[in-house]
Amino acid sequence: MSEHNDWKPAEVRPDGVEPSAGGLRRTLAAMDDFGDVLTRAKVVVFRGFQVSEPELEDVMDLLLPNRLAYRHGTSPRTKVAAGNVYTSTEYPREQTIAMHNELSYSHKWPARLLFYCATTPGSGGATPVVDGTLWLESLDDEVRDAFAGGVRYSQNLHDGLGLGRSWQQTFETDDREQVEAFLEEGHFAWKWTSDGGLRMVSPVRPAAVKHPVTGDEVWFNQADHFHPAALGDDLARELAQILPPEELPQSVTFADGGPIPEAYVTHVHDRGLELAVDVDWRQGDLMVIDNVAVGHGRRPYTGDRRVLVAMSD
Template structure:
């Protein structure tokens, strides 16, 4: 296992594991689930390259790597569902960087692992940066870590069909309020159905957690992505003319409700990207990550790019 200062995902080719360079060869390797589980915890992220995976041969591979595929319920980013709990990666414009984050770290429960599949690599750029969560935590100034010690409060304003951001129907993959409430009830969140048909949700979450196997503490929150400062000064100022901060599609404060200084979330965002390692895609590649130990993002790109993602508990 590489040290924190030199960590990078483990790249696995067919010849590394005495497998055929085919989907069947990769399935044979993944069928030893205990070995794969141990390898993933030790290495944190695995890149499978040279197995010739296509969208048509992907499902049986996902069945082994992700034994209980999850729906992207309560997700806060735009995606398209393309298969059995298989989604496009976040559909933000190609020119933007997606900052580092752990999937659904703002939610009551989150997936234990993710698998990305590169169906089509970008013409230029488009890497998926991954970051060791312990290294990200260590990169932050002590006063920033101390300020976040009690956790954060996430707030969502989900419209009922028309408005900024995602609707509650898209977010929870249902148009029934009772199903949304059944989902939220055990999470500790508070919610309010508003007269305009929108849904407001608040939930307290930790800023760091410890891995259930290794015990290592990692940075584990999405405060920088939920804070207006992440939008840039011009966009944040323009939005402020339209909506107060607590009416934005998503917003975050410290756990006690006090504002998070913009410079804190900018530091979190920038240092996560600084200590990240790029996974430069080739068509047919797969990336399996431990979603607690490793955060991920996306670099800007040109040309067409299609990366699919699935997750499991």
């Protein structure tokens, strides 16, 4: 584990170029291949280029060549631009968002994420990032072995009125045929309910995967985010005490359907946050992360923090 302990994101600042969106574009053009840079660094933070929000799209075209919709997303976001740009997760500012890899519970996930700070938070609000190999290696053998067979996720999505997200929000469409095609492609078990909602159960998903380029094995699942033990507010926790798991907006089991012990979930959750490196924000900063190599989250904050996010394959 020691070889990963000193990992931290790479920083790029204006060097021989003006601090502007144009300067950032020239910096990127001078790189041999940003994909190779990102694979080596895992996270690249661009500071001091003073990119304004109206200039963001031109910069993103160089960093995220094929921006993706947030399809099958579980967190509340708002789309702010036609080019698949979203607000970062809109949870209350006092809440910590635990470490995770975007859409790791699905059969399709983005290879890259880009974050952009449009408004500096009053205080706090860092985006913590964690090396997925270090996270995996840090887990107790008992926990790592228990997850070796993978996990299975369940979701109950309402039709516009209910707890959690609707299926229309989750899939960014009100076309049932589009949703069904996505579910069939991902080999979900699913059914439409009598009240217009959608019940879906994933096939077995891995708890850890190998990076497609480096071959490094990384922790790559969101079992703790789907488990009642890690729910982020009192109402959600109370709900988990009242409803059986199969009726919750989302839940998770081991591959064989067996329950995941609360202590395992807490262990995974806590290790990720303990090992994370915080990336603080100033207006105009950008960060690109390798979504397989690295997990990310959010620290609590005060003020009017506004961070945008986009995704790419």
